Amino acid sequence: MSGIEHGHVPVLLDEIMEALSPGPGDVVLDCTLGRGGHALAMGGRIGQDGLLIGVDRDADNLAYAGKRLEEEGVPHLTIHDSFVSITRHLAKLERSVDVVLADLGVSSNQLDTPARGFGFQEDAPLDMRLDHSGDTEDVRGLLARIGESELAQLIRTFGEDPYATTIARKIVNAREDGPITTTRQLADLVKAAYGAKAHASRVHPATRTFMALRIAINEEIPSLEILLDLISRGCETASAGGWINENARIGIISFHSLEDRPVKQAFSRWQKQGLVAGLTSGVVRPGEAEIQANPRSRSAKFRAVQVTGPNRPK
Ligand SMILES: C[S@@+](CC[C@H](N)C(=O)[O-])C[C@H]1O[C@@H](n2cnc3c(N)ncnc32)[C@H](O)[C@@H]1O
Structure with missing residues (x-):
């Protein structure tokens, strides 16, 4: 059962x-x-x-x-x-x-369905909403509008990621070249923000950022x-x-x-x-x-x- x-x-x-x-x-x-x-x-x-x-x-x-x-x-x-x-x-x-x-x-x-955008093993739209029925903002929308310091705060608070500031800066800089819309794009940006430290991390460096964004987008x-x-x-x-x-x-x-x-x-x-x-x-x-x-x-x-x-x- x-x-x-x-x-x-x-x-x-x-x-x-x-x-x-x-x-x-x-x-x-x-x-x-x-x-x-x-x-x-x-x-x-x-x-x-x-x-x-x-x-x-x-x-x-x-x-x-x-x-x-x-x-x-x-x-x-x-x-x-x-x-x-x-x-x-x-x-x-x-x-x-x-x-x-x-x-x-x-x-x-929910976590294991790539199309929902909670994970980054496969490339998918950055959605992460639990409820799709209304006209609510998804992670794509959030990342398009949020300010750098607010994003850093969000990743620090909800993801407890020590590299929150660097990750936020990386995302905001990348945004100047075009919107961040997919899970792979975001995971690669976070990995790049970690730099050489990415190899020392037991879990994928993007794990905490993804969790933080999921917690935020679903309030x-x-x-x-x-x-x-x-x-x-x-x-x-x-x-x-x-x-x-x-x-x-x-x-x-x-x-x-x-x-x-x-x-x-x-x-x-x-x-x-x-x-x-x-x-x-x-x-x-x-x-x-x-x-x-x-x-x-x-x-x-x-x-x-x-x-x-x-x-x-x-
Ligand atoms: C950990 S799962 C629950 C699993 C369930 N106990 C079972 O045995 O299958 C959490 C569920 O809560 C739902 N959920 C999360 N936040 C919610 C909220 N604010 N109101 C209602 N449902 C919510 C999610 O969509 C998800 O289906």
């Missing part, structure tokens, strides 16, 4: 099922449905009285996962949108939830901040008919420190406020066996909490 034949292997599946423990009749919200690996496992526990609500910005992933849920007879709804809009959808559906999962970032099939960090705010308000209003039910379990999987830091801080703040209790003791990481079987799980970090109610004055 969870294999790579679906384009993505769900990480930390057993640990997530144990912590979030979806049960009969539960309404489960999967904020990042992806290929449906986690959703299918959770959906298998909720019975015919439960409901699995799956959200994704990527229409192809959403359709793929929706079909899997359909085939397995899981009662479900799919929503093509960013999770930042989730409370609007739930209000319209008149639903509140017992389980919330967000598995941040991108799925393997991944602001979206996570909004989701955390929504969850925070949901926890505060759990006993008053808010979108998150009392005793609900909330889990977030992150893949780099820019994601994990705000999650860790928010969870710890809510615990101090008495809104939630920890379900995992700190962070849960994949074991060696999982990393061997699925090397992309290596950087996964999972944290989970359970809603306890508002902070009542003593």
Whole structure:
């Protein structure tokens, strides 16, 4: 059920099922449905009285996962949108939830489809958008307009690349000879910015720049901040008919420190406020066996909490 034949292997599946423990009749919200690996496992526990609500910005992933849920007879709804809009959808559906999962970032099939522009093994247009449905800017557009210092800042912040300044200058200079439109073009420019140091790098020197641009173009960090705010308000209003039910379990999987830091801080703040209790003791990481079987799980970090109610004055 969870294999790579679906384009993505769900990480930390057993640990997530144990912590979030979806049960009969539960309404489960999967904020990042992806290929449906986690959703299918959770959906298998909720019975015919439960409901699995799956959200994704990527229409192809959403359709793929929706079909899997359909085939397995899981009662479900799919929503093509960013999770930042989730409370609007739930209000319209008149639903509140017992389980919330967000598995941040991108799925393997997205990374591995050259035409999406996330990688540079093959030459392809520099797109990197998760959602193609609107008239949103892609990386080509971003690189055509962004100023040098803003670009350097972006690569430094989201890619943590020590050569951010040199890379930005190289890109901006190259732009004078014509637009940067393909993955190979960008990868070659970054490699040239690294110069002789490119050989010392364990991964391709362009890896961090590509990650930074992907995070920026999809507004991944602001979206996570909004989701955390929504969850925070949901926890505060759990006993008053808010979108998150009392005793609900909330889990977030992150893949780099820019994601994990705000999650860790928010969870710890809510615990101090008495809104939630920890379900995992700190962070849960994949074991060696999982990393061997699925090397992309290596950087996964999972944290989970359970809603306890508002902070009542003593
Ligand atoms: C790591 S994958 C999820 C994989 C999924 N758990 C599974 O088992 O197949 C992340 C998914 O989240 C989606 N995504 C990323 N940011 C999103 C956002 N702000 N709102 C909704 N979906 C988002 C991506 O399109 C991708 O399909």
